[in-house]
Amino acid sequence: MIKKISAENIKELRNKTGAGMMDCKKALEATEGKIDLAIENLRKKGLASANKKSTRVATEGLIESYIHAGSRIGVLVELNCETDFVARQEQFHNLAKNIAMQVAACQFVEYVSIHDIPETIVIKEKNLEMDKDDIINKPEEIKKQIVKGRIRKRLQELSLMDQPFIKNPEISVEELVKQHIALLGENIKVRRFQRFLLGEGLEKKVDDFTQEVSNIISGY
Template identity: 45%
Template sequence: MKQLPKNLRNNILEITTDMIKSLREETSAGVMDCKKALEEAKGDLSTAISLLRQKGIANVAKKTDRATNEGIIESYIHGNSKVGAMVELVCETDFVARMDEFKELAHNLAMQVAAMNPQYLDEDEIEDKSTNDDELLLMKQAFIKDSSKNISDLVTDLASKVGENIKVRRFSRFELGN
């Protein structure tokens, strides 16, 4: 096999297995998807993550019409026992509903509702469309454990990873004295 001239070899980026492994740990995407994203991003990890997230959003968007008849209802009671929340998180199959990651997402969503007191799930529930406060919308709130992500990102990331439609169907928050 012929080798490229030495002056051209340096211009070709070599995607290493460590780079792919690092991206997989961050995104849970497949090996080939990670390799392609790294090649397209010219080895830049943050750009590759962004590319994979965009691809995941596109794939999840294709699945939004699928029926979500499985899932769980998760509750959270704050340590002072004066604030609690319940969240219904739904998916397509009981297999996904039983996954630890799905249960963890449901628990995190219930904690989010207890802590941040959202009033609506998303913009579709708001009657007064002039209301423009994202803090009132659960799906647009910054995640309490990682403010670089919003709730919609968390749901989309898991839906992309498991290949199913995942939705927050409804939630409720309770506070003693209110």
């Protein structure tokens, strides 16, 4: 016999996950009213369809900011979803904050994903790798394979979505976003970000700027 689920329980689960009312009701019935298990079931169900949601239009969301301790690194991130309802959810806000912190921590990241990297950058990186001394005398096919691997690694370094999540390096930022697509039931996209480093672009008389940036982010 299915346990009767109260409207309050359904509302609580909806507020925590952003899932539809009927999905929440079914998840609670399947778990005999246990909220934590219902959340997990909704997450697993959503993961299976996360890729299907990736083509859906996402024009709502928010712009999140993060200022690192010492006020020397700042980040702005635009995170999009499909509805204002999801945009107001605590989980969505936490995701935006975590992504902003990720950008602050990854000084070499310049693009949201590998697909956003201009072809001119890819060609430039390939040319640089092809001329390196350690492979210059290797057979052409071997050289191409080595360069292909190095380029893949280099492009991943530039891509936010390919970074290991700083709070759980076992998953990537892309996987983190997909988990939230599953949890909240909507397409979620990182549209853009901007990192601000105090003094960037200004002439430094004494300090080495690269070393200074490394020192700033070493707290992660």
